[in-house]
Structures are given as C-alpha cells and as structure tokens.
Amino acid sequence: MKIFIERIQKTIEREFSGKVKDLLKSVDINPNNVLVVRNNELITEEDDVKNSDSVKILSVISGG
Amino acid sequence: MLCSKCKEKAVFLSPKLCKNHFVDYFEKKVFDTIKKFNLLKKNDKVVVACSGGKDSTTVLYLLKKFHGNVVALAIDEGIRGYRDKTLLDLERFCKKHDIELRVHSFKDEVGKTLDRMLKQKNHPCSICGTFRRYLLNKHAKGFDKIATGHNMDDEAQAVLMNLLKGNTGLLWNSNPITRKVKGFVQKIKPLYFCSEKEVAAYVLLKSFEVGFIECPYMEESFRNKVRDVLNDDELKHKCSKLNILNKNLELLKKLDLKRKDFRYCSDCREPSQSRVCKTCQLIKSFK
Ligand SMILES: [Zn+2]
Numbered sequence: 247m248k249i250f251i252e253r254i255q256k257t258i259e260r261e262f263s264g265k266v267k268d269l270l271k272s273v274d275i276n277p278n279n280v281l282v283v284r285n286n287e288l289i290t291e292e293d294d295v296k297n298s299d300s301v302k303i304l305s306v307i308s309g310g
Numbered sequence: 311m312l313c314s315k316c317k318e319k320a321v322f323l324s325p326k327l328c329k330n331h332f333v334d335y336f337e338k339k340v341f342d343t344i345k346k347f348n349l350l351k352k353n354d355k356v357v358v359a360c361s362g363g364k365d366s367t368t369v370l371y372l373l374k375k376f377h378g379n380v381v382a383l384a385i386d387e388g389i390r391g392y393r394d395k396t397l398l399d400l401e402r403f404c405k406k407h408d409i410e411l412r413v414h415s416f417k418d419e420v421g422k423t424l425d426r427m428l429k430q431k432n433h434p435c436s437i438c439g440t441f442r443r444y445l446l447n448k449h450a451k452g453f454d455k456i457a458t459g460h461n462m463d464d465e466a467q468a469v470l471m472n473l474l475k476g477n478t479g480l481l482w483n484s485n486p487i488t489r490k491v492k493g494f495v496q497k498i499k500p501l502y503f504c505s506e507k508e509v510a511a512y513v514l515l516k517s518f519e520v521g522f523i524e525c526p527y528m529e530e531s532f533r534n535k536v537r538d539v540l541n542d543d544e545l546k547h548k549c550s551k552l553n554i555l556n557k558n559l560e561l562l563k564k565l566d567l568k569r570k571d572f573r574y575c576s577d578c579r580e581p582s583q584s585r586v587c588k589t590c591q592l593i594k595s596f597k
C-alpha cells in the first residue's frame with residue numbers, strides 16, 4: 247500500500263489490509279491528529295483499506 | 311459505516327455523519343456558539359484576523375454567511391517561503407467570495423521583516439506575537455469585534471499550558487469572547503467548540519483551497535507536548551478537551567476577578583503594562 251504522510255511530505259510503502267485505525271497505529275499516528283483520504287474521499291478510522299489502495303494521511307494541525 | 315441520520319456513508323466518526331450531515335452539524339455548532347455566548351450583535355462591524363490557514367479561513371467564510379459584511383485583516387510578518395504562500399491562498403479565497411482583504415506588513419509598520427529581525431535577535435515567536443497583536447489591534451480600531459480562528463484544541467492547550475506555567479491570569483483569555491478593556495477591540499472565537507480535526511474535515515469537504523505549510527520558525531515544543539497529552543487522553547476518555555474548557559469557563563464565572571488595569575503607552579498611546587509598551591520597546595531595540 248502506498249501511504250502519503252502530509253506532515254513529513256513523504257510517501258511510504260507498507261503491506262497492509264484492515265481497518266484505518268490499525269493502519270494509523272502501525273505508523274504511530276494518533277487519529278485525532280489526522281484525516282485519512284482515499285481517492286479524494288474522506289474515510290473514517292473504522293473503514294477498511296486494501297493493500298492495493300493508496301491513501302493520504304493529512305495533518306489537521308494548523309501552522310499558525 | 312453509515313451516517314447516524316441517513317443511509318449515506320459516514321465520513322466522520324464522532325459524531326458519525328455523512329458529508330452533508332457533517333457540514334450541517336459543524337455550521338450549526340459555530341452558529342450556536344455565536345448565539346449562546348453573544349459573540350455578535352446584529353449591527354457589529356467585524357474584522358477577521360486571517361492567516362490563509364484553515365481555521366481563520368473557515369471563520370471568514372462562516373461569518374460572511376451568518377453575519378454578512380466582514381473584512382479580512384492579515385499581517386504579513388515577512389517570512390519568505392511561508393507567509394507569501396499562505397497570503398496568496400487568502401487573496402484567492404477573498405476574491406472568490408467577494409470579501410475585502412486588508413494586509414499590513416511588519417516591514418511598513420515596524421520597519422523590518424521578521425526574517426531581517428531574526429538576524430539580530432532570537433525568539434521568533436515572542437517577537438512575532440508582540441508585533442502581530444499590536445498590528446491586529448491597531449488596524450481593527452473602528453470595528454466592534456476581531457474574530458480569530460482559535461479552535462477547541464488551541465484553547466484546551468492554552469488552558470493547560472497556562473496552568474502548568476502558573477500564568478493563571480491568562481486563563482481569562484481562554485473564553486469565546488474576551489472582556490471589554492479600553493483600547494482593545496474585543497476578540498471572539500467562533501470555533502471555540504470545534505476540534506482541530508472537525509475544522510480540517512470541514513475545510514476538506516467544502517474544498518477550500520488552503521495549502522498545508524508550517525511556519526519555518528515554529529518553536530512550540532511545549533505546545534506539541536501538551537497537544538500529545540491531550541490527544542492521547544482524548545482517545546481514552548472522549549470529550550476531555552471539551553471538559554477542560556467547560557470547567558475553565560465555570561471557574562472564571564465564579565472568580566470574576568477584576569482584571570489589572572492597563573496603563574497607556576507614553577509613546578504610542580496603546581494599552582500597556584508599563585510606561586512604554588512592549589511593542590515600542592521592541593521597535594527601539596531594532597533601530
Ligand atoms: Zn447523513
């Protein structure tokens with residue numbers, strides 16, 4: 247799975263299929279700090295993602 | 311996972327809502343905050359302190375929608391590669407939504423860009439904060455209220471930080487509306503009960519064009535620690551941030567302390583804690 251992490255402006259590759267909340271746990275990101283987007287659609291922590299998906303993890307923290 | 315109000319797919323978890331119901335829920339929450347805390351009177355002239363970021367852009371959009379006439383006020387600190395970019399986003403947004411934008415710069419008003427000042431001195435956030443507050447208040451004169459983009463996370467963090475540092479006097483600022491003090495335009499925070507995550511979801515669902523970019527001078531390691539503590543706690547106990555804010559509001563109501571009276575600066579006549587205000591002292595130190 248391709249995962250773009252906005253805060254560090256990097257795309258990483260991971261073997262993963264399962265719930266978004268477990269994906270976030272595996273990359274050590276608190277769900278309160280981010281939104282997760284798949285195909286430009288906002289998805290929730292309870293949604294499932296497949297290994298063939300590519301997702302974006304967007305930061306909700308404002309730069310000031 | 312479906313919306314709790316209809317058959318559409320949920321895009322948000324707490325509360326569990328689809329796109330349309332989330333947008334309604336968010337807007338209603340802001341509207342209710344404005345009503346409950348009497349943030350705006352019918353004919354108030356309002357200026358929104360804008361950075362081009364998601365929070366102040368949301369406030370700008372919603373006050374235009376709920377209140378009508380608003381003016382966007384932005385301060386250009388002179389931070390290359392950062393503020394020039396966010397101000398472009400803001401310009402575009404204001405043009406699209408037919409909102410008057412006024413920009414005032416450190417360079418024109420206090421003589422130097424922040425980038426230049428930092429060649430002489432450290433502590434960017436304290437210099438920047440002093441001049442920003444001064445310029446916002448100065449250019450909001452003639453308006454009844456300054457609206458800011460402070461959200462529930464910012465406010466809960468501020469309460470905790472002020473408690474940890476023993477700055478209990480500053481707890482008064484953690485209110486949806488600041489108290490009336492001669493020389494200061496009253497500040498209002500329409501996003502007071504909206505979490506950072508809710509604001510970000512609203513901005514995404516409304517397709518507002520605000521880029522993700524962080525200030526290169528950000529030195530808020532203490533705030534980041536407090537944010538992590540609060541967000542970890544929020545995972546275990548839902549609504550812990552909301553509880554902090556509600557408890558603080560209750561406490562302030564009971565205290566009702568008299569705020570220390572301000573003096574007025576002998577140079578610029580703005581409210582000040584000392585004979586010459588912090589802003590004037592800082593300007594002199596850069597000459
Ligand atoms: Zn719905």
Ligand SMILES: [Zn+2]
Pocket residue numbers: 575576577578579580586587588589590591
């Ligand atoms: Zn002064």
